[in-house]
Amino acid sequence: MQKMMYAANLHAPNDLRYEQVPIPELGAEDVLVKVSACGVCGSDIPRVLTQGTYHFPTIPGHEFGGTITEVGESVSKDIIGKRVAVIPLIPCRTCKFCEVGQFALCEHYDFLGSRNDGGFAEYVKVPEKNLVFVPDNVDEESVAFLEPISVAxxxxxxxxxxxxEDVAVYGLGAIGIFVAQWAKAFGAAHVFAIDLDPKKVAVAKEMGLVDAICSAEEDAEAIIKEKTNGNGLDAVFEASGAGVVFNQAIALLKSGGRMGLVGRPTKSLEITNPTYEKILRGQITIKGTWSFEFKRLPHNAWDIALEALSSGKIKTAPIISHRLPLSKTYDAVKIMADHSEFFYKILIEPALDEK
Incomplete structure (x- = not known):
């Protein structure tokens, strides 16, 4: 008889059940990862509550790591017991984008947590190629952040x-706060980390982002102009998903400036005529970014992210607001959807159900 485990299993939109399911059976090149922690991503809110996944049932959750407990027949048993982060994207490796290493644009990809079972479970089946081995000084909670850190x-x-350069980041969710930290690590002179929530701004300052601004209490435009001697910004990142920010951010860019889009708007985005004119006359570059890099050469982005996490260049602990057991996964999603209490990053930790 197949062994069982607990998981938060999505049977339909808004039908997430904490229940027993079979522990996955491994293919020859798979490993079984016992999940230590899985982050709840903003994308999990519509996925769980309204839009659903690509088939049912599916176990959501794509920001996770843990310990290898079992391996397929083609995988060395020497890695059993090793701690890992998991790359959730499983590219086809045969389409025109995969052939040149652009796995984020793969035409036939699989993805743990939306197209296949993910990290809101005690155990997950993972291809060996999707493992990132982590050093002992990186704690189990931080491992769950390696995916959003790599996205940023x-x-x-x-x-x-x-x-x-002078840079601004609008929206201090997990991706935004990591984008701001990376911009600082890349050597930006000023990193204006902007959010409406004073608590998130306070956390940003605690993490060393001294130019963080609460736009609900301060005039962000005036502060930026003062600190850049009226020159404006070289680059701005829209990580909030708020339509109004697009126009505000473009107005603050220098001619020849760059806007990086990563926030996903929930409402229609309206570009004003002055904004459009600024894009034309200022020859503004607007570039979208999706997912993370996965190619090994010439640089391995996940290894770079891991080194930054290990060395303390990128910090995670200050943004953890909740640690909830697996049985409370639906509650975590509802907290984020309803804003019923302050949250920053919510981690699901299956071991908490055992206490």
């Missing part, structure tokens, strides 16, 4: 932030 690295590198 992709955003900043994709928009070519340079030493000495």
């Amino acid at each position: 690295l992709h955003v900043v590198s994709n928009n070519e932030v340079k030493v000495g």
